[in-house]
Amino acid sequence: MLRPLKVIARGCLRLLWESLVASGKLSYAVLDLPEQTPTAADPGPRHPERVRRDLPLSRAEKALQRQLRDPA
Numbered sequence: 001m002l003r004p005l006k007v008i009a010r011g012c013l014r015l016l017w018e019s020l021v022a023s024g025k026l027s028y029a030v031l032d033l034p035e036q037t038p039t040a041a042d043p044g045p046r047h048p049e050r051v052r053r054d055l056p057l058s059r060a061e062k063a064l065q066r067q068l069r070d071p072a
Contacts, residue, residue, distance in 0.1 A: 057065065
């Protein structure tokens with residue numbers, strides 16, 4: 001009685017495992033696609049400090065920009 005149950009459980013676990021592996025491969029492949037090609041002036045596509053070009057820089061940001069351009 002236990003043997004058929006063990007075979008069924010093992011088959012279900014194998015199916016579950018293979019499904020999870022396939023799902024992981026698919027989501028990993030989809031997440032690695034770049035949204036756009038980054039240039040030297042722009043941060044990467046998922047960069048947390050991405051700057052909006054439609055908003056002007058604040059005084060603090062302008063000061064940082066001057067410091068980075070003239071590091072004397």
